Amino acid sequence: APNGASAGENAGSTRVTFALDWAPNTNHIGVYVADELGYFDEAGLDVEILPYGSTPATQLVSAGEADFGIGGQSTVQVARTAGLDLVSVYRVTQRDSGRLVTLADRADAERPADLDGMTFGGFGSPLYSALARATIEGDGGEGSFEEVVLDTGAYEALSQGRIDFTLSVATWENLQAELDGHPYREFRYQDFGVPEQQSTGIVSSEAYLEAHPKESRAFVQAVARGYAYAAEQPDAAAELLIAANPDTLGAADELVHASARLLAEDYLTSPEREIGAIDPEAWDAFGAFLFDGGFLTDAEGRPLTEQPDWSEYATDAYLG
Amino acid sequence: MTLLEVRGVGKRFADQVVLEDVSFDVDDGEIVAIIGASGSGKSTLLSLLTGALHPDSGEIRFAGAPLPQRRRPFAYMPQRDALLPWRRVVENAAIGLEVQGVSRREARRRARELLEPFGLAGTEFRYPRQLSGGMRQRVSFLRAVVQEQPILLLDEPFGALDAITRDDLQRWLLEMWRDSGWTIVCITHDIREAVRLADRVLVLPRTPGALAGEVAVSREIPRGTGMLTDPRVPPLEAELHALLRSAG
Amino acid sequence: MTLLEVRGVGKRFADQVVLEDVSFDVDDGEIVAIIGASGSGKSTLLSLLTGALHPDSGEIRFAGAPLPQRRRPFAYMPQRDALLPWRRVVENAAIGLEVQGVSRREARRRARELLEPFGLAGTEFRYPRQLSGGMRQRVSFLRAVVQEQPILLLDEPFGALDAITRDDLQRWLLEMWRDSGWTIVCITHDIREAVRLADRVLVLPRTPGALAGEVAVSREIPRGTGMLTDPRVPPLEAELHALLRSAG
Amino acid sequence: MMRSVRRGLFATGGSWSERLALIAAPTIAFLLLLAAWQGVAVAGLVPAEMLPAPTRVVSAGAAEHTALLRHAIPTLIATVAGFALSVSVAWVTATVLDFSRILRSALLPLLIVSQTLPLIALAPLVVLWFGFGLLPKILLVAFVTFFPMVVGLLRGFAEADPEAERLLASMGASRATVFRLVRLPASTASFFSALRVSITYAVVGAIFAEYAGAVAGLGVYMQSAKNVFRTDLVLAAVGVSTLLTLCLFGIVVLAERVAAPWLRIEQGRDRTHRGTRS
Amino acid sequence: MMRSVRRGLFATGGSWSERLALIAAPTIAFLLLLAAWQGVAVAGLVPAEMLPAPTRVVSAGAAEHTALLRHAIPTLIATVAGFALSVSVAWVTATVLDFSRILRSALLPLLIVSQTLPLIALAPLVVLWFGFGLLPKILLVAFVTFFPMVVGLLRGFAEADPEAERLLASMGASRATVFRLVRLPASTASFFSALRVSITYAVVGAIFAEYAGAVAGLGVYMQSAKNVFRTDLVLAAVGVSTLLTLCLFGIVVLAERVAAPWLRIEQGRDRTHRGTRS
Numbered sequence A: 001a002p003n004g005a006s007a008g009e010n011a012g013s014t015r016v017t018f019a020l021d022w023a024p025n026t027n028h029i030g031v032y033v034a035d036e037l038g039y040f041d042e043a044g045l046d047v048e049i050l051p052y053g054s055t056p057a058t059q060l061v062s063a064g065e066a067d068f069g070i071g072g073q074s075t076v077q078v079a080r081t082a083g084l085d086l087v088s089v090y091r092v093t094q095r096d097s098g099r100l101v102t103l104a105d106r107a108d109a110e111r112p113a114d115l116d117g118m119t120f121g122g123f124g125s126p127l128y129s130a131l132a133r134a135t136i137e138g139d140g141g142e143g144s145f146e147e148v149v150l151d152t153g154a155y156e157a158l159s160q161g162r163i164d165f166t167l168s169v170a171t172w173e174n175l176q177a178e179l180d181g182h183p184y185r186e187f188r189y190q191d192f193g194v195p196e197q198q199s200t201g202i203v204s205s206e207a208y209l210e211a212h213p214k215e216s217r218a219f220v221q222a223v224a225r226g227y228a229y230a231a232e233q234p235d236a237a238a239e240l241l242i243a244a245n246p247d248t249l250g251a252a253d254e255l256v257h258a259s260a261r262l263l264a265e266d267y268l269t270s271p272e273r274e275i276g277a278i279d280p281e282a283w284d285a286f287g288a289f290l291f292d293g294g295f296l297t298d299a300e301g302r303p304l305t306e307q308p309d310w311s312e313y314a315t316d317a318y319l320g
Numbered sequence B, C: 001m002t003l004l005e006v007r008g009v010g011k012r013f014a015d016q017v018v019l020e021d022v023s024f025d026v027d028d029g030e031i032v033a034i035i036g037a038s039g040s041g042k043s044t045l046l047s048l049l050t051g052a053l054h055p056d057s058g059e060i061r062f063a064g065a066p067l068p069q070r071r072r073p074f075a076y077m078p079q080r081d082a083l084l085p086w087r088r089v090v091e092n093a094a095i096g097l098e099v100q101g102v103s104r105r106e107a108r109r110r111a112r113e114l115l116e117p118f119g120l121a122g123t124e125f126r127y128p129r130q131l132s133g134g135m136r137q138r139v140s141f142l143r144a145v146v147q148e149q150p151i152l153l154l155d156e157p158f159g160a161l162d163a164i165t166r167d168d169l170q171r172w173l174l175e176m177w178r179d180s181g182w183t184i185v186c187i188t189h190d191i192r193e194a195v196r197l198a199d200r201v202l203v204l205p206r207t208p209g210a211l212a213g214e215v216a217v218s219r220e221i222p223r224g225t226g227m228l229t230d231p232r233v234p235p236l237e238a239e240l241h242a243l244l245r246s247a248g
Numbered sequence D, E: 001m002m003r004s005v006r007r008g009l010f011a012t013g014g015s016w017s018e019r020l021a022l023i024a025a026p027t028i029a030f031l032l033l034l035a036a037w038q039g040v041a042v043a044g045l046v047p048a049e050m051l052p053a054p055t056r057v058v059s060a061g062a063a064e065h066t067a068l069l070r071h072a073i074p075t076l077i078a079t080v081a082g083f084a085l086s087v088s089v090a091w092v093t094a095t096v097l098d099f100s101r102i103l104r105s106a107l108l109p110l111l112i113v114s115q116t117l118p119l120i121a122l123a124p125l126v127v128l129w130f131g132f133g134l135l136p137k138i139l140l141v142a143f144v145t146f147f148p149m150v151v152g153l154l155r156g157f158a159e160a161d162p163e164a165e166r167l168l169a170s171m172g173a174s175r176a177t178v179f180r181l182v183r184l185p186a187s188t189a190s191f192f193s194a195l196r197v198s199i200t201y202a203v204v205g206a207i208f209a210e211y212a213g214a215v216a217g218l219g220v221y222m223q224s225a226k227n228v229f230r231t232d233l234v235l236a237a238v239g240v241s242t243l244l245t246l247c248l249f250g251i252v253v254l255a256e257r258v259a260a261p262w263l264r265i266e267q268g269r270d271r272t273h274r275g276t277r278s
């Protein structure tokens, strides 16, 4: 397909398209900050943020329909193994912000092992059922439950009791539920033996990176500036995110601010490395988890017999 | 004996007067033909008899008494055959009896009995589409006759047929009638057909009003091929022609 | 003078022989009627003349020479009027000229000139649906005449009309013909119509084969109302009846 | 919509060589299409995640046939149940509407408008209202198939020969009897024609509901396959759903042949002939 | 499918009181429906995120009318462009198919099968192939509207009076001339009827494509509203899309009246009468 995204050039700046993985939220905050504060302009980039739709961001990037997009570590590991042209170029969250959640007022679901036989609101990806299963098993449960594919409808279904548990993002849905007065009971996968991962990231494709090294560097660095700004001034960043998305976030002031603060505090940075950098250990550990669990198949759909070299999957080359 | 009396009947649709002050009698065992231009209200007149429509004025009497609202003493053969394509011949023929409440079995038995005399032997299980136009008309006629009503009403029974098939069926109808005691009211726009079939031909005027006239056809006139050369026929036809035109 | 010669023409569709060994002549200025039962191949015969179909055997000659492949010397009036509902009267009438390559304007001008004599004055801009059945037939006839071909071919021109309208149009056609030099071949299944219109009536047999016979109708016989009572007519009709039946 | 088509593929009569051509021609066209697709895929013009070769779709589908079958069954059940519901409610509705001109003019426009609703936006709501069981699937299948059925039936009733109705009325038949003996059977052809149209939408409707939220079904399977970037399996599932539809379509065609033999009878010669005259 | 319906709402002729009834009856039915919905919502039987009251939908829509309008425009553009593409390609295709019996029997079954494909699974692929621009939207709109158009046109051509065709052939007209003068104009009624059916699917097709991926459009808007649990705004957008469809439908009806005046003419008395005879 024609890469219409990067072809357009106006006023001397290069057009770059960015695909979202979900409705705008604080995981995307650095990108919006960079856009709003003109970091992209300064880098000579004209960034267009593509709204979330039913075509996965990773596939859009791999197909060249988007130049960059949101794609977490586990997704990149599964997708690149399956033959997609994907490279992680920036790590938004340095740790896993994903949680297994139930409603806090459910007395029959106090720990993961209680969830056996209940209904899981899933996202149509075996990866996420695997996370849920591993967490339950880690708690001594059997990991057998019924899955309903719901995508964005999962949280509504959870609060209405139509499903018993789902996966959420600690810096988003969990805060929202608290604000709604209907808080979740959350389980961190890592507390039940699942390895750590850098759960949210930014991806591009080898094809794009090779063809546009300069723009790639400029983009990643501008994004890094944006996230760094969000890490230092979460409230100002929150305002920028809201300003960029008045339709969807205009009424979510409290949530966005709380979320930006939580992200700044716990997720965006790590004392061990610079912002956005790779944690090779997390990639190896979670990669092994995926490989051992048999969740990886190659481009022909065959199960993998040998663990890939995870260091090819992510790079810090564009960070600095 | 007078069987049917139509007295000053009128009918209008919305703003259009179709029939006005139409009166005539029909005697027992007689064939009466009614002719009129297209749109002169012939079919409407029959509908008034069958009860599908109600006259705005006038009266219709049968055997000296007013017509009942339901179960009228008529069996009706419509302008086209109106056979139901999903019913086989015998089922089509029996439908009138079924509607009257006769059991299906009995209705079909009675219809089946008439297939042979009506020249429909062997067609019992055919669907209408498997019949020729002439056969279809016969089934339609059989469907009327099997109801055993005192009066048969025929609305242009052969209008949809080509001239030669029509000739065959006219001949056949006359033969059937000769062997029975049927009283028939037959509508047509064809003067020749009217003269051939009828004892009396009534002429409906083009513009609504009383009958334009009436012409009696002697039973002595041969109705077969002999009719073609019978000298008594042309004057009758000419008179009817004149009546039709004068009325228009 | 003999204008058209049909010599031993035959036509079959797949396994069905429809026409076989049909021969006849048509003279200049004459009206020839061809009668036959439904399905006897009358329309097929006309199609062989117009070139819509090709004969399997035999020959057709016009003015002493074989018929050309295209631009044949016929104007054809089909069984139904076949007016195009999206064309106004004058556009419908002009279509034959348009097909022949005459400019739209000129074609319509010529058609318009004939509206008046054809009793269609004032209907120029009407659509066919706004016309009565009789008027439609006139437009159809006009569409044929305006092409100014040597021979007019009419396929049951009045078959779709009720008896009275048909009577009017037959009368009208005869008047038109009297004032012109038209040569007409007219197909019909109605014996009376054939006798009324034709100089000669040809009878197609029911089963394929040579013509069953031919009956000449003297030009002295009146074709108006007088015909009804003319003593020369009944024997002619009886003969045609016999021919039609014998052939079956 | 499918009526004229029927004259082609499902026509009655016709010589054997004609029938062969009717099967051979589309088969050849279909194979040419597949060959072109295979060519594009093999030439490597597009990556396999975007457009896998047909051979790969087939082999992947074959390898996963148990999973495909497992997911095809709930979809089939939802389709058949929803379709049955739709057809029965459509009969009742059309009958009522046929008897009441006022109801007809009140409700038909609403039915038309209902067709313009973007299902994709409503499916999640339906799932929200009715859960993840069979019910929302059935309702969505019924929703997409209901309108063609009602309109088809109403048109079928209207196709009844008015002369036959008048005839029955003259025999003293009540309006209900006329409906039962004339209008109802007269709608058979139109009913089956609507059935053929509806059935093509039915499976798609079920898959829709499964996308919005379901435990199992081809829609769920397609979604999972998409999320693990197995476009080949997505297309294999699409193939299965199309096969399902074609099977159901075939069953409808067979049912029509059995239930309405008179529809297959060629018009009698005489009648056809006369038919061209009016 | 919509033909018999047209006899109702869009019928020609009819007295004023009849026409009033044709408008009043569905309006009343619609209002009753709204009232019931309002009742359910106000009674608090279901929470507002699941089923907001119609008043709330309207007021939320009014408050967001600039956003709705902004998103309605790309959808409208995609619809109109896709529809234009579909209609023009359908004309060409149908014309070619009308001339070639072999092509017709080869391609029609493929077109039918194409109708059974679950769009929801294919839309993301179309976006992958053709990007985020107008193109995938146009293609999807064309895809959903193409089949009814082609079939409608083919049926229209077939509705041409064979006697008129024979007549023109007898005048020496070539097959192309017969097509131009008879078959083509004869398809007008059927064409517009197909147009009415297609247009009801067109907007829905565009919204579909937008769900799979687009920069702006009602589909994008519905999805983002859904993602922030604003069911009221989802329904407001649904309302806008339905209004769009109805407007386009109205334009088609108007176009038909202007382009084909002869279709609105009541049959002449004589002719109707004869018509009942065959």
Ligand SMILES: Nc1ncnc2c1ncn2[C@@H]1O[C@H](COP(=O)(O)OP(=O)(O)OP(=O)(O)O)[C@@H](O)[C@H]1O
Binding pocket: B013, B018, B036, B037, B038, B039, B040, B041, B042, B043, B044, B045, B189, C162, E269, E273
């Ligand atoms: N139900 C009706 N509503 C309104 N007008 C009607 C109705 N039935 C018939 N008419 C009109 O009444 C007039 C007479 O119709 P009718 O069918 O009785 O004529 P007819 O003499 O039988 O004609 P034909 O010889 O053509 O059958 C016509 O103008 C017709 O249009």
Ligand SMILES: Nc1ncnc2c1ncn2[C@@H]1O[C@H](COP(=O)(O)OP(=O)(O)OP(=O)(O)O)[C@@H](O)[C@H]1O
Binding pocket: B162, C013, C018, C036, C037, C038, C039, C040, C041, C042, C043, C044, C045, C189, D269, D273, D274
């Ligand atoms: N194109 C065709 N293909 C096959 N058979 C045909 C074709 N045209 C006519 N026939 C058959 O040829 C026979 C003669 O048909 P034709 O139309 O010439 O009869 P006709 O004498 O004009 O009848 P009618 O009086 O009913 O118009 C009929 O059996 C008809 O079915």
Ligand SMILES: Cc1ncc(C[n+]2csc(CCO)c2C)c(N)n1
Binding pocket: A021, A022, A025, A027, A097, A098, A099, A123, A128, A131, A167, A168, A169, A172, A173, A199
């Ligand atoms: C804001 C936000 N919420 C939910 C998801 C869906 N999702 C994708 S990964 C994951 C957790 C798995 O550990 C979840 C819940 C998202 N992408 N963004």
Ligand SMILES: [Mg+2]
Binding pocket: B042, B043, B044, B079, B155
């Ligand atoms: Mg009548």
Ligand SMILES: [Mg+2]
Binding pocket: C042, C043, C044, C079, C155
């Ligand atoms: Mg003929």
